[in-house]
Amino acid sequence: MDGVLWHGEKAIAGLNEFFQVLREQEMPFVLATNNASHTNQQYIDKLARMGVAVTGKEILTSGMATALYLAQNKDPATTRVFVLGEDGARLPLLEQGFTLTELYQLNTEATPGQGADVVVCGKDESISWDKLSTATLNLSAGAEFIATNGDTTLPTERGLIQGNGAILAALHAATGCTPKVIGKPEPIIYQQALALLGSNAENTIAIGDRLDTDILGAVRTGMRSLMVLTGASTEEDIAQIDYAPTWIMDDLAAVTVALRNLSGDESSGYRM
Numbered sequence: 001m002d003g004v005l006w007h008g009e010k011a012i013a014g015l016n017e018f019f020q021v022l023r024e025q026e027m028p029f030v031l032a033t034n035n036a037s038h039t040n041q042q043y044i045d046k047l048a049r050m051g052v053a054v055t056g057k058e059i060l061t062s063g064m065a066t067a068l069y070l071a072q073n074k075d076p077a078t079t080r081v082f083v084l085g086e087d088g089a090r091l092p093l094l095e096q097g098f099t100l101t102e103l104y105q106l107n108t109e110a111t112p113g114q115g116a117d118v119v120v121c122g123k124d125e126s127i128s129w130d131k132l133s134t135a136t137l138n139l140s141a142g143a144e145f146i147a148t149n150g151d152t153t154l155p156t157e158r159g160l161i162q163g164n165g166a167i168l169a170a171l172h173a174a175t176g177c178t179p180k181v182i183g184k185p186e187p188i189i190y191q192q193a194l195a196l197l198g199s200n201a202e203n204t205i206a207i208g209d210r211l212d213t214d215i216l217g218a219v220r221t222g223m224r225s226l227m228v229l230t231g232a233s234t235e236e237d238i239a240q241i242d243y244a245p246t247w248i249m250d251d252l253a254a255v256t257v258a259l260r261n262l263s264g265d266e267s268s269g270y271r272m
Helices: 015-024 040-049 062-073 087-095 129-140 164-175 187-197 211-221 235-240 252-261
Strands: 031-033 059-061 080-084 118-121 144-147 153-156 159-162 205-208 224-228 247-249
Touching (some): 015 252, 031 187, 040 059, 059 062, 059 187, 062 087, 062 144, 062 187, 080 087, 080 129, 118 164, 144 164, 187 211, 205 211, 211 224, 247 252
Parallel strands (some): 031 059, 080 118, 118 144, 205 224, 224 247
Antiparallel strands (some): 153 159
């Protein structure tokens, strides 16, 4: 959503018309974002402030994807998780039944079983020395390292700022541990989105603004992709890589025009 639908709190031109045509054509969609700092409901509210109504089933954050992935691979009742992140990363884990550990809860001779089995790292605007220290100590003690996403930057109304990848880099430097990434460009979040849609890679199109996450993830998942030029990547960037989006358009307004020009037969069956 960042860089495609909005920059920070500023909606990108054409936002309302884009969703209007999706509704008119009864084209199912999932809004999949690597930003794990916000909850599902916060995104619903943010879009409502911009004049767009969506349901909880139409949003998939990397925080939600991470919690689902862990629940499918571990027993929440017996797994302790330390989270570097905000409510968007914490609440989905609690909803899946995981126990969340707090600052400096560690496995020691005096406190066995108090540390984390997993460290989850997501975008955290209240990052602190103590949080980084607790994550480092748990990772050094053998906790599994999971990242909601690896984005090095985040587009805002002021420009590009640091993303979750900056926190991951600090933890990697301190521990030598490399995280398993759940969000884009890994196929996991795309496969979860396809399951929500009841769709498959062949008749689903991924729209994004970043070549190294949105577009690369679509390529790895076997999906066609459409890159808009309102975010992090430019047409010139494509010359530096060995993959490319299926289509390139200036912005959401251009995408909306293309969708309106489709006949009913041509648009039928597509998912976004």
